Amino acid sequence: MIAVGSDISQKTIDVQILDENETYIKIQNNEIGFNKLLKKLSDNPCNYHFCMEATGNYYENFADFLVENGFQVTVANPLKISKFAETEFQKTKTDKQDCKLIAQYCQEKLLKKHGTYKKPTEQQYQVKRLLSYINQLKQQKTALMNRQKNCKDEFIEIELKKQLVELKAHIKTTESKLSELTKSEEKDRLKTIPAISETTARVLVHFLTMFDFKTANKFTAFAGLSPQQRKSGTSVNKKEKLSRYGNRILKTALYMPAVVAYRMGVFKKMTDRLEKKGKSGKVVIVAIMRKLAVLAFNLYTKGQVYDIRKFG
Incomplete structure (x- = not known):
C-alpha cells in the first residue's frame, strides 16, 4: 500500500506520493486537477491510501472523487497532524513539506489501524x-x-x-x-434519554449515521470526551483534562443536556460517587456528557429506547 499525502487549499492541492521516486505533484482543486492526478496514478487504485486534513469543506470534493474512483481515503484531524509534526521535529512550513508530512503520517500511523473515509450522501x-x-x-x-x-x-x-x-x-x-x-426512528429513540432534546438528538443521529463507529469509546473520543492523564513516577502527576481533539458541534450539543441532567438528579449514583471523590462540578458535567454519548451510541446501535433499569 502506497501512502499519499494531500495538503489542500481553496484553489490548489499539493500531493506527495511515497513511491520509489517520492513523486510530488501540484494540481488545481477542481475536477480538471483531479483527473490530471488520476492519469498520473496508472496503477490499481487499491494500491494507494490517501490522507488529508479536515480543512473546512475544501477537502470534500477531492475526497469524494477519490472514493468514487476506488481509492482508500482517510480524513485526519489537523491537530493529530500537528502533533505528529512535533515528534518529527519539523520546522519548515511549506505546502510541499506539509503534504509530505501528511503522507508520512499516513504511512506510519494510519495504514496500520485507521478506518477509511466513506463518501457521505x-x-x-x-x-x-x-x-x-x-x-x-x-x-x-x-x-x-x-x-x-x-x-x-x-x-x-x-x-x-x-x-x-x-x-x-x-x-x-x-x-x-x-x-x-432528520425525521427518523433513531432520533425518536434517542429523545427517550433524559435531558436529550430534539436538537441534541438530531446532532447525535447525524454523526452516528455519517461515521462508522465500532465502539462507544470511539464515539466519545470523536466527541473529544476522553480524559487525558499525565502521570509518571512521582514527579509527574497532573490533573486530568479533556482532549483538545473532538468535534466541536457534537461536544457543544452535549453540554447543556448534561447540565440539565445534573440539575434533575439524573445518574445520581454516578454524580454522588464523583462528588465524594472531590471532583469539581466541571468534571462531573463532562462525565455526564460522556455518559449521554455512550447511551446514545448503545441505543442507536441496538435499536432500543432508554430504560432506567438498564442504563440509569
Missing part, C-alpha cells in the same frame, strides 16, 4: 452544513445579547434588538429545514 452533507450554520447563528445571537446587555447608547440598543429579532427568525427557519431532513 447529499442529505448528510446538507445536514452537516445546516448544523454548522445553526451553530454560527447561535454564537452570533449570544454575542449580540452580550452587546445589548452592556449597551449604553439608546440608538445602538434599538438596532441590536432588530438584529436579534432577525437572527432568531433565521435560526427558526434553519431548524425547521433541519427537522425536515
